[in-house]
Amino acid sequence: MPKPLLPPAPFRLHHNVLRGRAGAPVLDQAGREAASAEIRSWPDYAPTPLVPLPGLASRIGVAAIGYKDEAGRFGLGSFKALGGAYAVARHLLRRLAGSGIAATSADLASGRFADRTRAITVTCATDGNHGRSVAWGAQRFGCRAVIYIHETVSEGRAAAIARFGAEVRRVPGTYDDAVRRAAEDAAREDWTVVSDTSYPGYTEIPCDVMDGYRVMAAEALGQWRAAFPGAPPTHVFAPGGVGGVAAAIAAELAHAFGEGGMPRLVVVEPDRADCLRRSAEAGRPVAVEGELDTVMAGLACGEVSLLAFDELLWRAHAFMAVPDEVVAPCMRLLADGVGGDPKLVAGESAVAGLAALLLARSDADAASSLRLGESSRVLLFGTEGATDPELYARLVGRSAESVRAG
Ligand SMILES: Cc1ncc(COP(=O)(O)O)c(C=O)c1O
The missing domain is CATH 3.40.50.1100 (Rossmann fold)
Incomplete structure (x- = not known):
């Protein structure tokens, strides 16, 4: 050995x-x-x-x-850049399709449907990397992002998310508490949770x-x-x-x-x-x-x-x-x-x-x-x-x- x-x-x-x-x-x-x-x-x-x-x-x-x-x-x-940002693009394209608009992610990135997508807010909980991806995707594809972080996420990680124009909210407790808080606020505000974790009834x-x-x-x-x-x-x-x-x-x-x-x-x-x-x-x-x-x-x-x-x-x-x-x-x-x-x-x-x-x-x-x-x-x-x-x-x-x- x-x-x-x-x-x-x-x-x-x-x-x-x-x-x-x-x-x-x-x-x-x-x-x-x-x-x-x-x-x-x-x-x-x-x-x-x-x-x-x-x-x-x-x-x-x-x-x-x-x-x-x-x-x-x-x-x-x-x-994580691959997952959250991709899911944001998919979500916006689905929403547009629901209004009869067949768009591509290139259309989103060019701002062609910005008047519609700007009204959409995506949210998630993160220890840093997933939230950075969702914030980046939201900025790139033209919607708003509110990202939840828990107590011990470093200031450096928070700043890296905010850099992409997202609103960052720090909440007490652990990552799992932040997941619950994002879900509650989203339900109240009619935002879309773009989470990297699935739970009963939330899988797509x-x-x-x-x-x-x-x-x-x-x-x-x-x-x-x-x-x-x-x-x-x-x-x-x-x-x-x-x-x-x-x-x-x-x-x-x-x-x-x-x-x-x-x-x-x-x-x-x-x-x-x-x-x-x-x-x-x-x-x-x-x-x-x-x-x-x-x-x-x-x-x-x-x-x-x-x-x-x-x-x-x-x-x-x-x-x-x-x-x-x-x-x-x-x-x-x-x-x-x-x-x-x-x-x-x-x-x-x-x-x-x-x-x-x-x-x-x-x-x-x-x-x-x-x-x-x-x-x-x-x-x-x-x-x-x-x-x-x-x-x-x-x-x-x-x-x-x-x-x-x-
Ligand atoms: C760098 C890094 N590696 C691995 C993981 C684990 O990924 P998952 O939560 O999908 O298991 C994460 C999740 O945030 C991460 O940031």
Whole structure:
């Protein structure tokens, strides 16, 4: 066994014994195709890179690692740019269609129907990244946005949302309290909730959001085929908040490899907010109570998205919860580049998968039960860059700019 890159840290691993027996596939082909055509048509669309990390792979004793680096997505710093903004566009187009107007997102972006769309308000709760995407989508496609943040969302993240012209409202409590508050205010004011989490009676928009995320997963698999021809990933580590992005990745893996041929999908959460792991263990949604106080702000969710959970119960192989103490060391490993690997700016939530990989690879039982070994090829989703630049600099010891400058 190679020497671990991280000191041992406690983690929890749950193998999904209900895989293929409980839950259900949720995301469909039509939604995938619609999101792909729409998002790829945006003038500033460009795939984010999949970065091979051969130095890290050889250091930990696996055959290959590819890191999908979402730091540059649409200049917003995270994959979330794909979901919320796409859902805003879809919503406005549906509203126009309801009035008999067949418009395109290019019409919206040009302001052609601004007199109508300006009267529409979209809203959501966010820990930062989703709200930034909804605000950006609202600005781009011509409607108003009111974004709810909870107590501990940093001022930097709030300012990044306000920069896109949204009204930002801070409310007491956790992310889940902000979700409830956005829903209540929307019902009273006749606004539309553009949420990344689904609940009973509210599924259409979260499906649009997840369909948008599938673009990231599809890009990654295409890039993997080019970088590692004939050697598909054997393992995929995806971060889990409410489960939306992991569900999108699961659906895309099933699309690419078939249900039976999928790489092992491991969903990774903070151990203080592991609602997906606990729910998978129970076979039904279970909420995590308390402060959900984790440095992985994007993953600080106490309640699963019902649809995403169904997709994951059906398709994910394992759920893993990792402690906060491994986050900064993992961010530093990527910032430094192991064994001559490129230096990468990865935010707190982006390194959950790397943390899980390192912890599992150096634990004999976990490695063996996940069949993680010398011949494994691992795809990691690095879902954000330095979306909170001050926190990034504090955790890594230098700024994102200086990491990028090498
Ligand atoms: C950077 C980052 N990664 C992962 C996630 C988790 O996504 P989901 O809530 O869809 O599981 C989030 C959610 O905000 C995020 O911001």
